[in-house]
Amino acid sequence: MPDKSACRFTDSHEWFYVDGDVVTLGITQYAANELTDITYVEMKAVGETIQAGETVGEVESVKTTADVYSPFGGEVIEINESLSDDPGRINTDPFNAGWLAKIRTDDPTPAERLMDAAAYDRKYPVG
Numbered sequence: 001m002p003d004k005s006a007c008r009f010t011d012s013h014e015w016f017y018v019d020g021d022v023v024t025l026g027i028t029q030y031a032a033n034e035l036t037d038i039t040y041v042e043m044k045a046v047g048e049t050i051q052a053g054e055t056v057g058e059v060e061s062v063k064t065t066a067d068v069y070s071p072f073g074g075e076v077i078e079i080n081e082s083l084s085d086d087p088g089r090i091n092t093d094p095f096n097a098g099w100l101a102k103i104r105t106d107d108p109t110p111a112e113r114l115m116d117a118a119a120y121d122r123k124y125p126v127g
Helices: 029-035 109-113 117-123
Strands: 014-019 022-027 038-043 055-061 065-069 074-079 101-104
Touching: 022 029, 022 065, 055 101
Parallel strands: none
Antiparallel strands: 014 022, 022 101, 038 055, 055 065, 074 101
């Protein structure tokens, strides 16, 4: 999976890694820390199409349920099935084992409007 420095970020605490027409997404460490113990993940099914700005799924924790949004539209081509058995991977490794879904997009340009890692870390420091 991607190095955090290669990702782009939203103010709603999702991260995105764009590789050609495939966008891998997840939630940030900041979000995982705020949610505390993540207990359940539900993502759109493989083959479903989403529009830019729509929810791709949700992450539940002992505190709350958080929607996961994507500024990229496209087809869900893969979801991280391992999170069904161990959703806590998001808490411990959100950029690798805790990724949520992959979307095939025909428009990668929303990445240009998202924060880079340095800007995100300045705005939302973990720690």
